[in-house]
Amino acid sequence: MGILEVKGVNKRFGGLQALGDVNLDVAENSVHAIIGPNGAGKSTLLNCLVGKLIPDTGSVMFEGQSVLGRKPYEINQMGISRVFQTPEIFGDLTVLENMMIPCFAKRDGAFRMHAFEHSFNEKGIIEHAEAMLEDMNMADKRNEHSASMSRGDKRRLEIAMCLAQDPKLLLLDEPTAGMARADTNNTIDLLKRIKSEREITIAIIEHDMHVVFSLAERITVLAQGSPLVEDTPENIKGHPKVREAYLGEAAA
């Protein structure tokens, strides 16, 4: 039984069947990639996992508990963190403050009225945040305005913010989209390192086959809202159906 189990999920937008009977089983401590051509329903599926969308039918279970009907922040508190396609960080805040917020969320839960302490007297939080920055080689940027950083740095910060909460499942939505080769390779190395250092399950949606084949242990191919194949990277590479879905019939 996997840490994340998706069973018979359907989602329609008006006349469009975005997801049709999707089944997915992500094994604990694995790296599972979900690939597929544009419009295959990858992002819709991801949004159903984190509470942004509610599927019309089907079930989504995380560690044996249903996530359906829960708000995004509740699902996050269950142990699912999400990295967005374009880095979502707190642009008006400094890098250190960005790091401190997930640390607070981990310690204090979804809401706590702590209006009278000074943020910088929160020694435990600061140590945690600084250790995370150190780990990401960003300690020298701690007082920088996060909006002014490069895209690669923003991505690293966002991943660090997700990791600060010690999630059981990290969801990545095209983490290298629009990145230069060097940044992409850095992100791959970072994710490999995270996987080797922690007990964490990673589910990744990606277009870039180089990223997918460097990281994934299992791959699910989505096409037109339904899973086409699920297999190991070696088997997926030569699979005729996958080639057909990606490259069209001529190539197959």
Place this chain on the structure above:
Amino acid sequence: MLGLNKKDSVLLLVVTLLAICAPFILNPFPTGSAMAQFNAGYPDLMQRFVIFGIFAIGFNILFGLTGYLSFGHAAFLGVGSYSAVWMFKLLSMNIIPAITLSVLVAGVFALLIGYVSLRRSGIYFAILTLAFAQMSFNLAYSVLTPITNGETGLQLALDDPRILDAAPANAGSLPYPSLFGFEMSDTYIMSAGAWQFQFSVGYYVCAIVLLVSFYLAMRLFRSPFGMMLRAIKSNQQRMNYTGLNARPYALAAFVISGMYAGLAGGLMASMDPLAGAERMQWTASGEVVLMTILGGAGTLIGPVLGAGFIKYFENIFSKINDNILHQWFAFMPDGIEDIMVTIVHPFIGKGWHLTLGILFMLVVTFLPGGLVEGGQRIGRLFRRRKTGRNDNADSTDSTKKPAE
């Protein structure tokens, strides 16, 4: 000091000094001189500076930190005023129960209005708060006449019960709000040569409340709670996906800012014990938005500066009339004098809104960070000049300062 870092302590000290010395600072011109009309050091106006300062500090906790633009905050101020006057009528002329009730009632109101309005954000939130405020205004103006006394406004009367107060010695005249025997209207006038300085109990009570409000706002700005509020403004999406529930944070900010408005309303009624529905009108809500933006939204001192700025214009510029203008331009030849007066005329007296509008446009266009940004730019300019003169001056001085 008091759980603040050095920079904040200095700011608090400066504000304290300014508040204590306001009767001197605001009265720079000798009484009777031609410039005396620019003096703002009389109790009535000083109280207004401080009360609207408190109002704007509270508004800034909501707007400056979370970015939620409320167009209905005057409703809380009005509710606070009515509560205070009712306390004066029923319980006692002591201002402490009156102000306490103002804050509590405004807080409950803010909880109700905030709970509904915060289901939406952006323009819809602004419109919802505006709608609630206009509803409150109309309730106060007509429907709830037994409680609010409609368009006449709620006033004290000789036959009010005031159950805690002993029968006044001078029964036959209305009592004044007081604090343990000190009446708010008591004023000591100090004459020093041609100058006259007025020290009123009411002003100093307001000033103490301002300092406490300012200090609390400062603590809130620097707290983890304040950080969460800034996170709401910065990226609500990320906040939700970081396991934080933005709604109660925003609601808490809304209630706190509503309580600040109620406090301002209660103080206003304590200085002059009457409450009218016009205090709740949308123009009054708009005014506090202007104050906050003009001074610098999201900064600590900005809203207080903005409030002082606008109230100064409202009270000083509106008093200049054509006769005064003729005096000013008297040195010019007759024809030109008349032309000058005609040109300046629309901007003074009842036209002070025009002057304020132009200044507001200039500030927002050229100093998006408000008056505080203006101050910071001037400060930086001076520092750069200093470092320019000393060839071996350290460059750390010119590094970017974090926002106030």
